[in-house]
Amino acid sequence: MSLTTRLTHVLPHRLLSSLARRLAYSEDARTSAWLIDTVTRRFGVDLSEAEQSDPRGYSSFNAFFTRALREGARVAEADPRALLMPADGRISQAGPIGSGDGAGRIFQAKGQSFTAAELLADPGYARVFHGGLFATVYLSPRDYHRVHMPWTGTLLETVHVPGRLFSVGPAAVAHIPRLFARNERLVCHFDTGFGPMAMVMVGAMLVSGVETVWSGIEIPGYGHSVRRTDYRGRGITLERFAEMARFNYGSTVIVLLPPGVAELAPGLEAESPVRLGQRLATLRG
Structure with missing residues (x-):
């Protein structure tokens, strides 16, 4: 280290x-x-x-x-079955969420992992993602810092989870146990045409805030206890490729998908560069 x-x-x-x-x-x-x-x-x-x-x-x-991109600088993958990459950056990790004996476990880096229950601060809800897929995208200081929707979804709830603000750079990810489940974060739960989808905005050292398009600044204030906000029945639906949130410095967004609904796009290996709008996964069926 x-x-x-x-x-x-x-x-x-x-x-x-x-x-x-x-x-x-x-x-x-x-x-x-x-x-x-x-x-x-x-x-x-x-x-x-x-x-x-x-x-x-x-x-x-x-x-x-938090600058906007010029029109046409990013385009959504044309295949209507494609779930989209939510941000510019690099893949930290992507793959299956554990099931069976490793239920809910999410790979962080060599020798490091955490559980969906820890990440979401909700063991009960985390079970819907056991056996599903995750993708962790790291946004460096050079990247566009707005996060967009992989798929059309209706907002159900946000969960502001207090925590540390460790760096989320590759060295820290490789050596700090359960980093993403320890840092301050905003968990956004959506209902989609294929079922639940979670988008987790992870704070990091020198991140001055996380903002969403539906409520503005979420972090800071920094939390001291888990805070849930129920958006059910408010009709907040965001279309595929629409902006959902933004960071005020380099950080990480994690997408969780339930089992059996999609297959990750090939080539999403650790440290591979990605761009907003490219294929993240493909719906089955």
Whole structure:
């Protein structure tokens, strides 16, 4: 384990993230310009894909980081049976959710795993995903930071789960046990034409917030207990490929699908680059 990863165990996660949030939302022109230029240069951000391609056209670093793409920069896979990749980034892992003796277990990295029950903070509901599929997509600082729907779904409930804010970079994922089930996160449950689908927005070190299209800012405030919000009967339906949420710094989204409904697209191996709208999985039948 690297020294940097070891240090993340003792650093004040929420304090650092709160400070980062203050910087990200600052509308001081010099501060935002310095942050935008630093990230653009260090991570090779391609602003030609952005709706606003001028780095000085953003009022704050957060406005830059949550930037919209220009029309046509991403398109949805044409096959109507294709579930879509929810974000730009890289596959952290993708594969089956355990069943039988390994019921509900989700692979994190070599020697590391966690359970759907831990991730969702709901052992009962987690059972509907045993034997199903998962895909974990890591968004680096260079990526487009809005998350879109893999399939049309009606929002049932969100669950804000408190936790740490470990880095979700590859080194941390490889060495911190149960990382995604320990970090602060927002679990979004949808009902779809094939059954339940969960989308988990995982917070991380220096992530200043998670926002959804239906209620705005969800994180922060940081939680101290699990908080559930019931959206049943409110008619919040999001179409396939529609925006659902966004991060305010690099992080991770995890998609959970129930058993027997789909097959993952070939080639979704760890660290493989992916783009919003490409095929994530294909519905059976």
